Amino acid sequence: MEQYQFEVCANSVESCLAAQAGGANRVELCAGIPEGGITPSYGDIVIAREVLNNTLLHVIIRPRGGDFLYSPIEQRIMLKDISNAHRLGADGLVFGCLTAKGDIDIPFMEQLMEASQGMPVTFHRAFDVCRNPQEALEQIIELGCSRILTSGQQSTAEQGIPLLKELQQQAAGRITLLAGCGVNENNIARIAAETGIREYHFSARENVKSAMTHHNEAVSMGGTVHIEEYCHPVTTARRVRKTIEVLINKAD
Template sequence: MEQYQFEVCANSVESCLAAQAGGANRVELCAGIPEGGTTPSYGDIVIAREALTKTLLHVIIRPRGGDFLYSPIEQRIMLKDIDNARRLGADGVVFGCLTAKGDVDLSLMRQLIEVSQGMSVTFHRAFDVCRNPQEALEQIIELGCNRILTSGAQATAEQGIPLLKKLQQQADGRIILLAGCGVNENNIAHIATETGIREFHFSARETIESKMLHRNGTVSMGGTVNIEEYRRPITTAERVKRTIKSLTGPIKN
């Protein structure tokens, strides 16, 4: 297991604890999962930091869903959120910024990285919608980021295997590639074998039923968006273990 690193995309402190129990090396704590992940609350970060004793805590810095072209106000928010994550003891932060033309926003990235001193920095899946992945890889290396979370510019990492393999060869040990999106116990070994990548990002979630006895199925908190109010996805320790085991063998307690 030493040659691999496993990161769980955690949508709650409860999921963080399950990731730790399942043997994950770190979590990426996110809110707003249906939007692709947004910055978690102050309370989430504080309690996750208290709860995680064996697993590293990385925090996504993303003020909203949608694209990765940020306004001056949003940039100020991101700078404050990074400072907040550092003060609260996060081990790393996760962000990515693009220009209107689809290139890495070097100026903004430098500002965010400067505030991130002392923490690991992951450039997230904004990478997958950039104009030129090979050029972006070189720029992100030059910026000094520790890793890139990527699906190989495809809907899932398994579909992105061809580009992931090329990027891994291009990186040549200068930066870590973290394969993510759709990674699970059924395909992680295949992705590892085909690409040579050694770090993996997955959610290992299962849907649990609400304990509410009284229910009103005619009301949706998402308005016209169809959200299941009485079911929710959560990471489970058993599924984390299964995913890791499918690549490394049995987990030693």
């Protein structure tokens, strides 16, 4: 059987627990999922560390949504967040930064890597908006990152299969490619078969209705941006397990 690894994008401690129950190898703990994931709170990291015993805890370091060109003050925040995550017992970190021209920001990445003190680092989907993915792959390897989270520079990993396959061949075992974005029980086997990638990142979330019985639909906490506020997405052990089993059974 192929050796696969499964990472769940966990938007809460509740999702971390579900990922662990479903058999995930690790979680990427983050807040602000609609923004693509930002640094989780101090409390989230502390409690996630307390409850995870069979699943590795990786923490995203991203001070805001949007692009990956960071100001000096944002860079200071990221360095402090790395220090906190290390002190609180995270098993790994997830970050990435670019220059204004869309290249890997080598000088700042070197600072972040030094601050990580040898912890495994995943270069996240900043990779998917970089100017030259083939060149970036080589630079990220040189920086000492453990893996790259990528959808093959497309909206989903399934759409990015051609580039994912090319990058997997270019990497040649020097770094791990972690295929993510839109990966689920319906497409994970196809992505694996066509790319040769062995690590997968997915959320396996379902919407859970709020227990509140009183609703005021006239008020939105997002102001003019209206989101559903009486339900929230959470990872379920059932979907994690199902996604893993699809690929494991296919390999068998």
